[in-house]
Every structure is written in C-alpha cells, then in structure tokens.
Amino acid sequence: MGALEEAHLAAAACACEEEEESDYIGLLAGEAAAGDAVEPAVRALLLGLGEDDRREGLLRTPKRVAKAFRDGTRGYRQKVKDIVQGALFPEVGVDKRTGSAGGTGGQVVVRDIELFSYCESCLLPFSIQCHVGYVPSGGRVVGLSKLSRVSDVFAKRLQNPQRLANEICGALHASIQPAGVAVALQCWHIPLPENLECKTLEGWIRTSHSSRSGVFEGESSTFWTDFLALVKLRGIDVEAKDHTVSIPWCPLRSHEVLLSNGLCKKNSTNGMVSAVTSMLLSLGEDPLRKELLGTPQRYVQWLMKFKACNLLDVKLNGFTLSNVSLYERLGGGTTDHGAIRSELHLPFCAQCEHHLLPFYGVVHIGYFDNGSGEGIDRSHFQALVHFYGCKLQVQERMTRQIAEAVYSVSHHGAMVVVEANHICMISRGIEKIRSNTATIAVLGQFLADPSAKACFLQNVLDSVGSAV
Amino acid sequence: MGALEEAHLAAAACACEEEEESDYIGLLAGEAAAGDAVEPAVRALLLGLGEDDRREGLLRTPKRVAKAFRDGTRGYRQKVKDIVQGALFPEVGVDKRTGSAGGTGGQVVVRDIELFSYCESCLLPFSIQCHVGYVPSGGRVVGLSKLSRVSDVFAKRLQNPQRLANEICGALHASIQPAGVAVALQCWHIPLPENLECKTLEGWIRTSHSSRSGVFEGESSTFWTDFLALVKLRGIDVEAKDHTVSIPWCPLRSHEVLLSNGLCKKNSTNGMVSAVTSMLLSLGEDPLRKELLGTPQRYVQWLMKFKACNLLDVKLNGFTLSNVSLYERLGGGTTDHGAIRSELHLPFCAQCEHHLLPFYGVVHIGYFDNGSGEGIDRSHFQALVHFYGCKLQVQERMTRQIAEAVYSVSHHGAMVVVEANHICMISRGIEKIRSNTATIAVLGQFLADPSAKACFLQNVLDSVGSAV
Numbered sequence: 001m002g003a004l005e006e007a008h009l010a011a012a013a014c015a016c017e018e019e020e021e022s023d024y025i026g027l028l029a030g031e032a033a034a035g036d037a038v039e040p041a042v043r044a045l046l047l048g049l050g051e052d053d054r055r056e057g058l059l060r061t062p063k064r065v066a067k068a069f070r071d072g073t074r075g076y077r078q079k080v081k082d083i084v085q086g087a088l089f090p091e092v093g094v095d096k097r098t099g100s101a102g103g104t105g106g107q108v109v110v111r112d113i114e115l116f117s118y119c120e121s122c123l124l125p126f127s128i129q130c131h132v133g134y135v136p137s138g139g140r141v142v143g144l145s146k147l148s149r150v151s152d153v154f155a156k157r158l159q160n161p162q163r164l165a166n167e168i169c170g171a172l173h174a175s176i177q178p179a180g181v182a183v184a185l186q187c188w189h190i191p192l193p194e195n196l197e198c199k200t201l202e203g204w205i206r207t208s209h210s211s212r213s214g215v216f217e218g219e220s221s222t223f224w225t226d227f228l229a230l231v232k233l234r235g236i237d238v239e240a241k242d243h244t245v246s247i248p249w250c251p252l253r254s255h256e257v258l259l260s261n262g263l264c265k266k267n268s269t270n271g272m273v274s275a276v277t278s279m280l281l282s283l284g285e286d287p288l289r290k291e292l293l294g295t296p297q298r299y300v301q302w303l304m305k306f307k308a309c310n311l312l313d314v315k316l317n318g319f320t321l322s323n324v325s326l327y328e329r330l331g332g333g334t335t336d337h338g339a340i341r342s343e344l345h346l347p348f349c350a351q352c353e354h355h356l357l358p359f360y361g362v363v364h365i366g367y368f369d370n371g372s373g374e375g376i377d378r379s380h381f382q383a384l385v386h387f388y389g390c391k392l393q394v395q396e397r398m399t400r401q402i403a404e405a406v407y408s409v410s411h412h413g414a415m416v417v418v419e420a421n422h423i424c425m426i427s428r429g430i431e432k433i434r435s436n437t438a439t440i441a442v443l444g445q446f447l448a449d450p451s452a453k454a455c456f457l458q459n460v461l462d463s464v465g466s467a468v
Numbered sequence: 469m470g471a472l473e474e475a476h477l478a479a480a481a482c483a484c485e486e487e488e489e490s491d492y493i494g495l496l497a498g499e500a501a502a503g504d505a506v507e508p509a510v511r512a513l514l515l516g517l518g519e520d521d522r523r524e525g526l527l528r529t530p531k532r533v534a535k536a537f538r539d540g541t542r543g544y545r546q547k548v549k550d551i552v553q554g555a556l557f558p559e560v561g562v563d564k565r566t567g568s569a570g571g572t573g574g575q576v577v578v579r580d581i582e583l584f585s586y587c588e589s590c591l592l593p594f595s596i597q598c599h600v601g602y603v604p605s606g607g608r609v610v611g612l613s614k615l616s617r618v619s620d621v622f623a624k625r626l627q628n629p630q631r632l633a634n635e636i637c638g639a640l641h642a643s644i645q646p647a648g649v650a651v652a653l654q655c656w657h658i659p660l661p662e663n664l665e666c667k668t669l670e671g672w673i674r675t676s677h678s679s680r681s682g683v684f685e686g687e688s689s690t691f692w693t694d695f696l697a698l699v700k701l702r703g704i705d706v707e708a709k710d711h712t713v714s715i716p717w718c719p720l721r722s723h724e725v726l727l728s729n730g731l732c733k734k735n736s737t738n739g740m741v742s743a744v745t746s747m748l749l750s751l752g753e754d755p756l757r758k759e760l761l762g763t764p765q766r767y768v769q770w771l772m773k774f775k776a777c778n779l780l781d782v783k784l785n786g787f788t789l790s791n792v793s794l795y796e797r798l799g800g801g802t803t804d805h806g807a808i809r810s811e812l813h814l815p816f817c818a819q820c821e822h823h824l825l826p827f828y829g830v831v832h833i834g835y836f837d838n839g840s841g842e843g844i845d846r847s848h849f850q851a852l853v854h855f856y857g858c859k860l861q862v863q864e865r866m867t868r869q870i871a872e873a874v875y876s877v878s879h880h881g882a883m884v885v886v887e888a889n890h891i892c893m894i895s896r897g898i899e900k901i902r903s904n905t906a907t908i909a910v911l912g913q914f915l916a917d918p919s920a921k922a923c924f925l926q927n928v929l930d931s932v933g934s935a936v
Contacts (some may be wrong), residue, residue, distance in 0.1 A: 056558050087863070089822075090524050106908040108864055113903050141864045143822060146892055203743055222918050230906040231924040233887065286771075345628055354557075354611060390908055394557070396576055396609045419701065425578075425613055435581050437612055438698040440574040450690050457697040 009115065037282045038066035039119040048268070048300070049307045057353050058392070059183050065356045068424070069279065071120055072125075083150055085176040087143035097364075107139065107223060109133035109230045113148045114240075117132030119189060120158035120291050121250035123276070125357070125423055125444065127204065128155060128164070129186040129432075131238070133227045134172060135179040135215055142176050152177070154387050158285060158292070161187040161209040161249070169211035179381060180214025181406035182227045184238040190423070192251050193305055193349035196360040204253035208238055209248045252298040272300045305389050306351040338371035338412075340452060342459040343381045348389030350398060352424050359395060361420035361436070363402060364463075365408035366456035369443060376409070395420050395439050413444030442465055490529070496648040504533035505750045510824065514741035516736070519860055525821050526860070536892070537747065540586055540593075541655050543624030544751050551618055552643040555611035575691060575699045576609065576610065577601035579652075581616045582901060587657060588626035588759050590766040591744070593825070593891055595672070596632070597654040597900075598625060599706070600638060601695045603647040608643050618643070619651075626753065626760070627657040629677040629717070637679035648682025650695045651704040658891070660719050660815035661773055664828040675717045676706055725824055739780045741767045774819040774859050789847035806839035806880075808920060810927040811849045816857030818866060820892050827863060829904070831870060831890035832931075834924035836877035836913060844877070863888050863907050871909035881912030883924050 033102050042062035044052040083394070115128040132147040154167040188204035190196070195203045215223045231238055238336045248254055276296035280287045287296070341362065341374040349360035363385045369375050388401045399418045406414035420441045510530035514521040521530070585595040602613040622635040627912045636650040656672035658664070663671045683691045683856060699706055744764035749754045753766070810832065817828040831853045837843050858868045874882035886907045895902050914921045 060554070060870065086528070106910050107906075109908075111904050112904060114901075136864065141862065144863075144890060148893070148903065219752070220485070222921065223748045224917070226908055229922075229929065230885070230908065231905065232929060233885075235932075281512070284623070394609065395612075396604065399574070417698070417701075422612060425616070433582075435616065436579050436702065438577045438579060438701065439573075440577075440698065441692055443575050450693070453690065454697075457694070461697065461700060464703075 009327040011352070019117040024216055037278050038069055038077045039063060041275035041279050042066060042084055045272050045300075045303060045413070046392075048272035048275075049108060049303060049392065057394065061356065064354055069359070072116075072154075073156055073283050075153045078153045078156070078315040080150050080153055080175050082170040083153065084142060084146050087146045088176065088405060088440045089143065092138055095461070103328075107133055107135050107226055107230070109227060110142075110144055111231055111234050112211040113151055113237070115152055117155040117157070117159045117164060119250050120160055120235060121248070121295055122191050122211075122252040123158070123295060124252075124299070124302060126161075126190065127188040127417065128161075129169070129236070130389070131184045131231045131236070132168065133171070133182040133216075133230070134176060135223055140176075142178075147172065154161065158280075158283070158295075160377065161185055161207055162211075165209045169213055175212040178214065179217040180212065180223060182210070182212045182224060184208070184210040184227075184231060186236070186238070187249075189249055189251065189359065193358070195251075196349045197346065198357070205249055205251060208240070210238060212444075220326060250298075250458070253294075269297075269300050269304065272303070273297055281383035303351070303356075338367060338369040340455050340459075341369050341375040341458060342366050342463075343375075343378055344463045345381055346378075346385045348385045348418075350389045350393040350395075350420075352422060353392035353394060355424035356392075359393075359420045359422040359424070361418065363389070364417040364419075364445065364460045365402065365406055367406050368412035368413035369410075369420075381406075395422075395437055399439040401440045403443050407443045411444070413446040413448075414450065415446040415453060416441045416443075417460055419458070473811075501934055503782070506537055507531060508823045509746050510534060510546075510596040510745035513740050513768075513771060513824070514860075516740035516743075517771060517860065523779060525777070525862065527789060529824065531697065531821055532822055535824055536825070540584075541624060541626070541751050542619045544625070544840070546621045548618050548621055548643050552610060552614050555614045556608045556644065557611065558608055575601055575603050576612075576614055576696070577695060578615045578701050579699055580744040581619055583620055583623040585623040585625070585627045585632060587718050588628055589716070589763055590628070590720040590770060591763060592658050592720075592767070593633050594627075594629075594658065596629075596637070597657040597704070598623075599652045599699045599704070600636065600640065601650040601684075601698070601823065602644060603691055605647040606645065608644075610646075615640065619778065624882055626748075629653055630679075633677045633679035637681055639679045646682065648680065648691060649682045650678070650684040650692060652676070652678040652699060654704070655717075657717055657719065658788075658855065661828070663719075664817045664826070673717055676708070678706060718766075719761075720770060736860065737768050737772065738767075740771070741820055744768060771819070771824070806837040808834060808927075809837050809843045810834050810921050810924060810931075811843075811846055812928060812931045813852045814850055816845075816853045816886075818857045818859065818861040818888075819862075820890060821860035821862060823892035825891040827860075827861075827888045827890040827892070829886065829906075830893075831857075832887075832928045833874055834881075834883035834914065834927070835874050836880035863905055864891075867907040867909045871911050875911045879912070881914040881916075881920065882909075883893075883911070883914040883921060884909045885925070885928055
C-alpha cells in the first residue's frame, strides 16, 4: 500500500472525530523520534520489576503502553485556537450588551463533563468532573462541544487540579474572548493500592478547584453566584469542603518520607527512574520543572509495589500449610463435604500486564468446610488475594490461580468471582468509565453441583446490597 | 504542506486510538464520493424545513451533519477481524478444558459498556448499556477492551436492538472462537419530542435483548445462569420484563398510521425523503431492505415536527395578547411590582441547528406578578416554550427569546433558566453522556436586584428534589 493510500485511510479514521479535529493536531519537533523512546523505557520498567519481557503476555506491552501514553498526553500536541476557530457563532439580532438577555443571552454552563488526566507528581491517572461556564460578549456564542474539547486538551497533559482549572479558564478566555469564564473541577486521584475499593471512585482522593476570569472575578460577582447555583442544580456543591483531601493531594507525595528512606536510595531502581525520565522528555516536558521533581521516583515507587515478591511467598506458604494442617486436623480429606462458606469482598489492586495500569476491585471466594462448621480465617484469604493480585497480572489468570490455591486447601470445591475496574478501560481510548469486568472460576463440587454454585452466587448477590 | 506531511499529521491523530486502530479502518468502494452526497442532502432537508441555509447559524450545518453522520456510522467501514487480531493472549500453563478454572479460567463478563447507535427505522439515536460475556477456550483469552470495541463496530451502524445483539455475539464468536458468547443489551430509544424529559434517558423507550452462542445456548445452560448472575451483581436484571416498551419499539413506527395519513402523501416532503434516501445509499445500505422501508419518511416526519410553524404563531399571539390584557387589567405598567412567581420544569424538545440533532430538557421561568397575587396560567408559558423550542434552535438564543417574550408581558422583570441534554454532545465524537447545559437570561428587576435573582434560583433549586 502506497503512502498516499495509507494517508487516505488514516484520514478516514480521523473523520470520525469533530470537524476541526484533522486541523488541530500539531506535532512537537521530533515527536516521532521521542515517541520511540517510550518503548525501551517500558522494557526497562518491566525488567526492573523482575519480569521477563519476552514472555507472551508482555511481548507487546511496551508498544501498547507507548500508544496509551501518547494518547493520554495528546494534549501536548493540540492547539486550542484551532479547536475554537470556526465554532464561534454570531447570534444575529442581539446587541452587544453583556451578560443579560439584553445582550447575547446570559451565562452558559456545561455541567458534568467527564475527563481523565495524569497526575504530574506520580504519572497515575486522575478522574475529573468538569463544569465550565462563560458569559458571551461581542454577540458571539461558542459551540457547546468546544468547552468540552478545550478542557480535554489540558486534561490530556501531566497536571495538577488547580493548574488544570487555570489553564482551561485562561485558554477559553483567550480564544472565545467572552465577558468571563468560570471553571469548577471535582477531581479524584487514584489512592495507594491498599485503599482502592471496587466501586468506581470509592476510596479515591477527592479535591475541588475552580478558576475564573472577567465578570466572574471578585467576591461579589453575581455571575459567579449564578454559576454556583446552576452547578448546584445538578446536586454538586463546588464550594463544599473536601473532607477526604490530603495535602498534598497526590498520595505518593504525602508518603514522600517513606520514599526517601526507601526505594529512592536503592541503586536497583536507578535504571527505572531514568526510563521514566526519558518518557517525560519525550513529551517535551522539563524533568527539572519544580512539579516534576521526584515524579519518576514516585511512579517507580508505585510500580515496585507490584514486583513479584519472595517475602509474600513465605506468607502464603504459611497460609497454605497452616490451613491444610488445620483442615486435616478437622477431618479434611474424607469424601463428605460440609457447608458452603463464603468469604466476600476481599479487596485487591493488581497491575494490568498489558497496559501497566491498575485494575482493582474485590474477590469473592466460596469453598466447603469439612462439616465441622469451622471455616478458614479471612486474613488467610486476604493474604492469598494479595499474593496473586499484587503483581503484573490479567484478571482471568488471577481468578483461576486463586481458585486453584483455595482448591488445594479445600479439596471439595472452590469457586471464585472477581469484580474489577480496569483503568486501561476508562482512561485510554475507549473511555468506558462505568464498565466493570467480572470473572468466575469453578472447581470441584461447585462444578459438579449447579445448586452449590447457585447458592454461592446468591450469597454474593445478597452481600452486594450490604457491602460497603 | 505536502501530502506526505499531512499523512504524518493524520497518522498522529489516529495514534491516540487503540493499537490496532490504524490497521482496521477500511473504506467502502467510493466512500469519499458517497460522503459528499450527505451535504447536499442536509441542505435539501434545511430547505424543506423552510429554513434559509445561508443564514449564519446554518452555514456549516451540512458539513457538520455529514461528519457526524460519517462518525455515527463508522462501523460500516470497520472490520472485526482486524480489531481482535493480535489481542488474543495465550494463557500459558493451563490446559484446554473449557469453562472452569481447570481450563483457561471460567467466564469473563464485561458489564456496563455504554454505546450509542442509530435506529434503522427512523435514523434517530438510541442508547445502549451492553454486557458481554464469553467462555475462553483453546487456552486463549482476549483483551477486555476488544469486547467493547467489537460491540461498538456494530453499534455504529443503522440497527435494531435484537440484530445488534446477534451481530455482536456472532462476530465475537467467529473472531475469538471461544466456547461461547453471551450478549445482553438494554436499549433506550429517544421518544417523540412531546415525551422527552430533562433527566438523561427519562422518558426514553426501553427494551432488553440478548443473544448467545455455544455453551450459553439452551434453557439449562449453567453458563447462561452464571452470566445473568454476574450481570445482576451490578443491579441489572436482564430478564426483567420491560414495562415501558411498545411494539414496535421505534415510536415513529408505532405512529405509522398517522404517518401514512399525513406527511407521506404531501408532495412537499418528497425532496426531503429523496435526500435521506441518498444518505442511506452513501452508507452502502439498500433503501429497499425490509427494515429500511419507510425510514426516510419517518426521519422526515420527525424533522417536520421542528418546522417553523405559522399555526403556532397564532397560538402565541393568543398568549401574548390575552395576558397583556390580563396583566393590564390587573394593574400592570405601574412602577410597583408584586411577588416573584416561578413556573418551573416546563418541558421542551428543540432541534440543534448546528447538528440537526435534538436537545431537550426543561425551562424555568421567573417573573413578577402585579401585586394582586395572581399569576399567569402555566399553559400559556408552555405554549411560549413550545413556540421557541420546537424549531431549529440554539439553547442560548432560545433562552433569551423566552425571557424577552415573558418580559414583554411581565414588565417588571423576567428570568429564564434552561437545562438541556444535547444529543450532539453524547452521540457524537466526544460522547459526554452525562453532560448537561444550563443557560440563564435575566431582565428588568431580576437584573437590578440580586436578591430577586437569588430568590428565583433558590425556587428552582428547591424544586429539583421534588421534580419528577
């Protein structure tokens, strides 16, 4: 296929985007070359994690991560002016007075724009609910989708919430030239793995920020009051206090002491830190910019939480052995099985080996006791889930591995249901924010006896209402 | 800029998509030429609506609609095989047995994939909540995002819910070659304008459909039972009866009698029907395919609901005159004003003049009575809202026009808040499903007295909890 034909196909792919889309993509000088820097960086990270980058599941991971990273940072290559150009509509028949129906109509607020960004302190994703208002002037209104598109340009860069709000506000003010712009953001930062919960954004660290220009400025601005009221109509109180927010909001920054005492000094991660630094450089970012100092270290610190760890093996062996002996002591190994027992909503956070992004949620485990009515302690299951969850994984394999481990202890049968949110499904191209994946593995008596399986599933279902 | 450079830029724009994205875009023969057919068709529709296609707001509408239409039907140009290729991962260390943890792990279900499609009966959008499950076989699992991407290929065509479910199921079965595939869809069709409500999907016509292959087939399939249970964990009962569904589900089909007695016979819409037929042809569709018979007529019937109508002018004059006289009879025109009165949650459905897609929601109107404590009857406001809403519009202008009309009757002051969902914001490229736009217009005493404005906004806010 010739280059021109390829160009035609590529153009067709782009046509599915907004009309100005094909116009506003610019490239940083040398971006193609810089993009190539990400793949070797990812390979270095995999090796640093003690992984074999030639194993099947990881073979295309560097390519995949590089593409996702380019996508997630495409805002560096987009220009606001080109997005807004051609989307300013004169509203004929109205005079030029400002901000009331006597002008071009009053305030316009697009509420609940869902965005995703990357934290500049740690390179992990954060989720944004964005509300944008402006007061038209000069007899011109802007196409509503542009408020969302311009916001996305800045979200698709390494950010912190306040600068994001400021940049959206400033860019809209400069490009639309309205009487004023108001931006309010509610942001959720992914927490440390141990604090993740299954429900979308539960356990995430929340913060609210706003930015305003022109007629929205000043304590007594009635436009700002109106903006707050219009956002409140959606049940959102922008000025409400954030009880959950830590300062600094990035959880890896608030654990900086641990960082400096720990991994940072280990020579073993130096190569990984350099690799992440090269990823920052590939964006045209300055790794010495104040906000980015320590970012590679923090991201590596996060990743290293998912290094396959021998220490945990010991812990797991403890589980297996002690419980096997417990089980045998209680009469295990006979053909009779006891009651179905359920250990539900065991939290986990794994790292998707295809995209190097977290997936997290809960594990439900079903097994049979030995007829004594005595089950296995929850802490053992939690250790098991942690062992199989806290590494580079895929959900399907993790489900099977946990089931097999439980089956090796509870010989009559084991059943596992895993429910997980995959960041790779929500922060990347397809952005299916609410999608959630369930996997199931069934062994022994649960496989032979549909009623046993149904009983366990019913236990899970009954627990959903009462679960946190 | 040379063609090759342009190709480079276009390729960069595509790179933000999934890795295989750039591979799987094919073109129907002559698609470029066919795409060009849509713009003149849209121009014909505008003229049929009695609009001046050279007025500012409509100038780029044909181009915009053509691009949105190409985007919304991009599934015709995508190939499933290319999406799935390269995303099948061998799960090493597991044997080939099927559907249990002893095989490649059990069932995998991605729940709550949000999609948008076009109804083949009327070309209006419908919203989809899609749940896809499969049981791996042959020791291979597929990347989770592929389940969403393949579903989207078929959603981005002219569809009906059952065929959509069947096509997703069939395509996944053929490309992944699993032990079986299960697909469950909950679909919401946009209702007739008069039935639209402000809240997302409220008032929309719901239906549920499913499709299954392989091990999911048969009444006694435990895999199907498990699938239903796993979906139920998200609070979704796929097999629950749809109380709201009409048969046929497309509301324009169930009003077919009206259609055949009405517009269909009018020569005046023949040109519009031909225009829509040419849009179908541009997709490579056969307008004589059974399901598409009458589709152009139905779409034109929908559009004609938004034709600027002189009949309504009369009705509105009735409002204005009768109320002005009422107002004057009650002492209007004096400098004293009475109490603030609110007429809230007046529903409307307009057609966005930039995209020829509906935006709909509610209008809140504030005004002053003349001190007598007697307000204007709600039905008059509803007629006013209908007059300004039911045409090609932009929300900003509509808000101002309603405010000015109310002000012309209630001389002390008028205030209008409009809250609307824009289909162009959710079914097109940016897919901000939950975004909602508020506009506000303020005149007279409401402008001079911030406490009057605050009082009205508080009325609106108080009503939100109690509103339907």
